Amino acid sequence: MMRLVVRPAAANDLKSAYRWYEEQQAGLGEDLLEEVQAVIERMLLLPRAYPIVHRDTRRALVRRFPYGVFF
Numbered sequence: 001m002m003r004l005v006v007r008p009a010a011a012n013d014l015k016s017a018y019r020w021y022e023e024q025q026a027g028l029g030e031d032l033l034e035e036v037q038a039v040i041e042r043m044l045l046l047p048r049a050y051p052i053v054h055r056d057t058r059r060a061l062v063r064r065f066p067y068g069v070f071f
Helices: 008-024 028-045
Strands: 052-054 057-061 068-070
Touching: 008 028, 028 057, 028 068
Parallel strands: none
Antiparallel strands: 052 057, 057 068
């Protein structure tokens, strides 16, 4: 199983997106975090299910939101 390391810039992006979505509608930021958590769990279980987008980097798209997790 892979080990998850979240870079500070990615954590900051997620915090900013969370705040923005919460300003748009209460609870929407929480929905974002749930979707990101779900994609990370799937990614850790089946990393090869996601396409390589550059060299050895893969991307898992987040459902319902215009974000991807790169690993």
